[in-house]
Amino acid sequence: MSRWSILAAVVVTQTGSISLVYGLPFLIPLMREAEGVSLTRAGTIATAPLLGVMATLIAWGALADRFGERLIMFIGTLGTGLCGIAAATLPGTGGLTVALVAAGAFGSSINVTSGRAILAAFAVNQRGLAMGIRQSAQPLGLSLAAVLLPPLGVAWGYREALLVPAGICLVMAFVVAFVVPTYPRPERSGVRAPSPYRDVRLWRVHGASALLVWPQFAAAVFALTYLVSEQGWDPVAAGAVLAVVQLAGALARVGAGIWSDRVASRMRPIRTIAIAGTVAMLAWAVGDAVAPALALAGMIAAMIISVSPNGLSFTATAELAGPAWAGRAMGLQNTGQNSMAMAVAPAFGAIVTAFGWPWALAVSALFPLMAVGLTPVRGEVSG
Template identity: 50%
Template sequence: MDAEQGDPRRWVALAVGMVAMVSGCAFQFGLPYLIPALRAEGLSLSQAGVVAACPTAGLVLTLVLWGAAADRWGERWVMAAGLGTAGLVLWGATTVHGTLGLAGCFLLAGAAGASVHASSGRLIMGWFPARQRGVAMGLRQTALPLGMALAALMLPPLAGRGRPLALAVLGTLSVASAVLVAVLVRDPARPARAAGGRSANPYRTAVLWRLHGAATLLVVPQFTVSVFALVFLVDERGWSPSAAGPLLACVQVAGAGARLAAGRWSDLAGSRTGPMRRLAFTAAAVVAALAVGAFAHSAAATVALMAAGVVTVSTNGLSFTAVAEYAGGAWAGRALGVHTTVQNAIAAGVAPVAGALIGVAGFGWAYAVAALFPLVAVAVVPTP
């Protein structure tokens, strides 16, 4: 799937793919920034966590199907169709009231917007050669923290003027991104399909399963930290939502830089899994420090929260690149679909479970439990 040198279409594909991912991630993973507004409507913390997790649950339902569609028909129209549909659903959600109605809209929007995850990853794997994929995929993976940073900046003040306005803005971003994809993106060449060859199923070995498993374990501390970061700063540290939002936006931007740096590290090292293992160790240590700070009600917990927000997202690009490279061109879309599905299946459960644990035992115990998962991931990551 190596791309031709100097072809400007690959940079267009990367740039537009990142824009599409940012707009998708802003509503798929940024809804926790609406939790204060949802609680003001009468929802409990656990109920608000469930509603905020619905886009993630929607992703789980359709990711593999979108990946198979990208393998079969190409990335451009798959991305455009999914993002456009998600935007229309979000526009419709502006007139919906009630927990069940909002949950249903968010579930459907997440299911439609899932197209961008498998398709944009496959797009980058097709346009960029192996020696540049770590950085290129790292850039693509910065979309999640950048999308959450955008949500952190936009959603609290927009929600102050009404939740429908916040959803309308998110829907507009999604539709605009769909138009950009349709107009500017071109699918890369598919030499394997053109030759009519059939590739062996990469799931016949344990490598892909171990990559899926390790990445999924690392999702638990990532979402435990990110979903309740605003709530922690407001409830435990006494910050106002309008003051905490910009700080968390900076954390998300720093997390984007961490993903890019990890990708460059893996390109230079010639290994995706070696850096992934070391970063998992670091994540465990930082989240454990956050737990200690939360137990002690220390101001240092705010610093640890910021560090955890950066480190826990740093491995995502590495696992995606490793999965796509091992799966190969004929299986990349489906493998990335499976990878994102298993990650988001766990992520969808993290918000309500962690919310319930925080409600019963406090933030300290929630962070302490989350710190155990990256330690297990270290043993699961395949040997370089």
């Protein structure tokens, strides 16, 4: 298979997985109506998959380093689909939460295996583009969820809507089994590859990436709820608009990858994006207090900007770690990001409840601001 065929299969697989694992926020209004839960409780349930993701990423990375991409991606994609069916059918919010955690645990395998496949298939001068396209699967998956899940939830019920992304995962499990190769492992020798974590830059990449997750997930989890509760939008219309915004976010990831290839740097674009993300979150906060139109513009800008550096951070992680450590390093990278993401929904929801939207959004602007200083631009060596 050509490297572009592999990339296409990876993107479709990850899009389906993300639409299931991260799609429940688009069903929060319907969940609250059906289950009678608070905003904080609904946000916690919606982000339950992150617990499974966080718990298993490093383990999947180690398995991928040892057994290769194809087997691990097949197992993970199949398991994600089966857990999606369980989420739609198990009784009670407890059963739903357990199934979502399990879906996240299986879905996390796709993150590390797809990253390894891209790293092996593409040369260094195309990795930014390729990883940007691969990372566009997240906003594409969220866009798919925003378009499909609210109307399906209205028609079928919020749980039954999850059967559609679950079905996509089941189909794609067998596609990747045929399309995605298992690349040869590095030659074994008596000397183990030294740990890349002796280099503080890799730790700083992990830290900056985790900080940039806060505004990304605050916007992704609560944007539809914000439009419905604060600006009076219909949930289906809000979902359709957010789907378009997510598509723009996907293009932003690709654009950031091309940018990084052109300037032969991953870190300089990440730092610039972090600055822009700070400004966007502040515009949303100020706009919510004084001008709804500015709030809408800031929200859209924040959603697009905040997702754009993910591909760059994964590319930088893989390049700094090297082939022998790439799976584990990308697993740790994603663990840090998902640890932060797990904290976002309950913390942001609690701040909104206690102090209001403007203060919660202003606090969210501090995280990309901290990432500006932590991003290791000095001393960067591309490739």
